[in-house]
Amino acid sequence: MYIDRWVWGVLSLAFVVFLRMLGIFLVIPVFSLGTLKEYSGANEFLAGVALGGYAITQALSQFPLGWLSDKVGRKIALIIGLLIFATGGLWAYFTKTIEGLIVARLVQGMGGVSSVVMAAMGDLAPEKYRARAYMLGGMAIGSAIFIGIILGGYLYDALGFRMLFLLLALLSFLGVIIAFLLPNKAKSKNTALNNESQLTLKKVYELISPALYIAFLLTLIMQVYFFVFPLELERLGVRRAGITALIMIPSVLVYPLIHFSEKHGRIHIAYVLGYVLIVLSGMVYVMGYSDWLPLIAVIGGTTIYLMGYSVYQPLLPSFISLRVGEERRGVAMAMYNFIAYGGMAIGGPVAGLIMQKASEYIWLVPIVVSIFLVVPLRKILLTIREA
Secondary structure (H helix, E strand, O other): OOOOHHHHHHHHHHHHHHHHHHHHHHHHHHHHHHHHHHOEOOOHHHHHHHHHHHHHHHHHHHHHHHHHHHHHOHHHHHHHHHHHHHHHHHHHHHOOEHHHHHHHHHHHHOOOOHHHHHHHHHHHOOHHHHHHHHHHHHHHHHHHHHHHHHHHHHHHHHHOHHHHHHHHHHHHHHHHHHHHOOOOOOOOOOOOOOOOOOOOHHHHHHHHHHHHHHHHHHHHHHHHHHHHHHHHHHHHOOOHHHHHHHHHHHHHHHHHHHHHHHHOOOHHHHHHHHHHHHHHHHHHHHHHHHOOOHHHHHHHHHHHHHHHHHHHHHHHHHHHHHHOOOOOHHHHHHHHHHHHHHHHHHHHHHHHHHHHHOHHHHHHHHHHHHHHHHHHHHHHHHHHHHO
16 A cells, blocks of 8 residues: 655654653653662652753753754754663663762753654645644654553563663664654645744744743643652552553543544634643642542542643644744744753752642642643634634
């Protein structure tokens, strides 16, 4: 059966995303617990710094790699980023101190290829299929999160925490092999809303700023959930493996909704539903503030939040790709990922500090932060209506 060249390219990129995100989410759900147990000198705050430190350099690396992909090609930038990420994984595997882990995580983050992958998908996919191309990327991320969270718990129990970083490095090397086989971008007319090659960074920011605000807030909230989740399950004496499988399954349901909404020109429905799910997750989570049914609060809140988060995974990059032409798409996606990882960078230490100093207030963070999503979401909906 013949498959268009761009489809092969997008599927290959989606698989690279899958491998990369699988490696990341093998460690995130057990990160706080594993760090405190296996690295000397660790405490809750330093564990949060190690968790969020990766996101700091991940955010900063988006700009040089995104710019490089615009200048020398997506493939070269992608391979460089994957090799750097693998180096950080090996470093985290061999070090034994919390200081060494923090440095290793900073090195890992320097291989930030998210903007390169997103720009490459936008280059390869025709405009009428671009939202669905990003949905494939979103499905790859969702699948990787699902499998990574489940496997991470089992592998942590079987092999120990440090071994997970070795697996991260191996998955990254596999991604390098796939990147070598990617097709080159075909020459095509750019029909994005703004395709001027000299588009300034300020103008790019203005065009995509609502998506940037939403990405920052979503990743900040997610870090809080994932920091608290393993600690709370441990405190309550609940096995992680079965629970992590349970919280991920409902997220799969959002992708048919996105496909239906985009196909019938009602993509605004998906945006609104995503926000409703995020607010609902905070309402469920805040039940734990008074210690009423804390297990239901942490499981229910995390499950519902992941559904809402999964809704926005393909929507925000698609919005950016349609607003900015391919000549500046690498930089635009770099801004997006910089802001998103900035939320992770702040969310990790904030969660760790609150848990260490005043753990009873951690339950309020998701519901309070979600209030600030209203204004940027409204701007995106107005932009969609005018398009």
